[in-house]
Amino acid sequence: MPDTEYFFHAEQLTVGYNGAVVVKDVEASVRKGQILTLIGPNGSGKSTILKSIAKQIKPISGAVYIGGHSIGNVSHREFSRQTAIVLTARPRPELMTCGDVVAVGRYPYTGMLGILPERDKEKVDEALRLVGASDLKDRGFAEISDGQLQRVMLARAICQEPEIIILDEPTSFLDIRYAVEILDILRSMATERGVTVVMSLHELNYAKRVSDLVMGVKDGQMLFLDTPDRIFTEEMISRLYDLPDGAYRQLFGGL
């Protein structure tokens, strides 16, 4: 049984597509309001892990517990009131405004036809305000920049009022100012609202800055899981990315 002290718990989790293993034996436990960040080389399977814990693909074996329940036993609708996702792919809806896109986050709470009551419309506005995208509400979703897109997609996830947010590379395509902004928003959601965050990041300096826990994934295996101060050492990072001697200090000396 999962330890009830932990909000998120992955147990002997092996993930992949159509029975072909991508990453095996992932073990992780995250408390409510903590941020777990996955790092590792490209193609190491970070996205596959995230998709599996987001109930997008079925794990090959093992289990994921969120709030004490195995996600395999929870319906998509129940799951959607608890978990929100932000993916890397850019959706291409026709003629939708950013406000419309964010409003989709309220769907788990609306009636059969999905008409938003006033209270839910306020939640949409609030989420947009939180990510600093209020001015985008009536803009066409197809017209906005990548940085704006990430913020709108984050607003969509926020207004779903999840207890856990799962994000795949939320800072890719973003220049440093927006990246820091997004991570600050996530940090404050975690600390102030007790939202648990599980995400992957490419930029190690961001990962170090924002995370409570860091998982290193390499060659289909979980290499380590620990607090940032123990992970961001020459030895650990060089092992994770196969860095030649001295490269770590050269690249991340300032970290």
Next chain:
Amino acid sequence: MRYRVVTGVLLLLFAVLILLNIGIGSVKISVSGIVSSVLGEGFGTNEYDIIWKVRLPRVAAGVILGGALALSGFLLQAFFNNPIAGPFTLGISSGAKLVVALVMVFVLGGRSSSSVMLIASAFIGAMLSMDFVLRIARKVRRASVLIISGVMIGYLCSAVTDFVVTFASDDGIVNLHSWSRGSFSGMSWDNVWVMTAVVFCASVSAFLLSKQIGAYQLGESYAQSVGVNIKMFRMLLVLLASILCACVTAFAGPVSFVGVAVPHLVKAFAKTSKPLLIIPLCFLGGAVFCLGCDLIARTVYVPIEMSISSVSSIFGAPIVIYMMARKVARD
């Protein structure tokens, strides 16, 4: 606001076209004549008979089938996330047409067929084409390839249908030829009631899927993450689109390009793609489009009737070409 204006204009066009469709023909009937006959006066007169036995069922069929066709297109576009997908461009109408022709000629052999049997065979044909299209869609990701193979399967089915119809022409199966090219002529009230029942149920079901369709516009993953049961939803979309298309084909034969052109025009004018708003508007737009096309088809070369498909292609095909060019330019 914009949405209300578009709805208002469409309703106005709808009313005008209904009057024109009932009034114009080899016998011209005035508006007051139409009103009094519809109210039941003048029973037994020539005018009364023309209105009740010929023109009203035909208008009703145009409204119901036109709406069904546009809605079927809208559902397919949502399913494939491709604005050029439609019952005709994906070859689904033609598949339905082929199976109906086969059943009419080889199973019934000239005996009159029941409405339900026609719809059932059209539905089987639509599902066969759909299955083929889905297999292609699974193999190739390129949307253009999907449309080209759809158009090709459409040609293939039409060609085989031609063989079947020509083979059967000796048997004197009434209307088979004009039906196989697309026509609203010769509708009976029986036909109209059956198509109303089928199209009503399918359209209401589609409307109730509005919320899911809206979420699906952001892609499968996001739809699932807000609680949409993707497998069930996709199956329902395919079934509803096929039923609507099958119903049209069973009674009126192929009517080309309505399923692509109408949803596009409606979305462009109303400047929204919210399914809750667009589904009713699509239905209304399809009805208006088909009433207009039918009016032209039967009045241009009196007493000869053109096929409805020829007229709908004249208006619909350029719109589809424009959309394709724009899509390619954007991708």
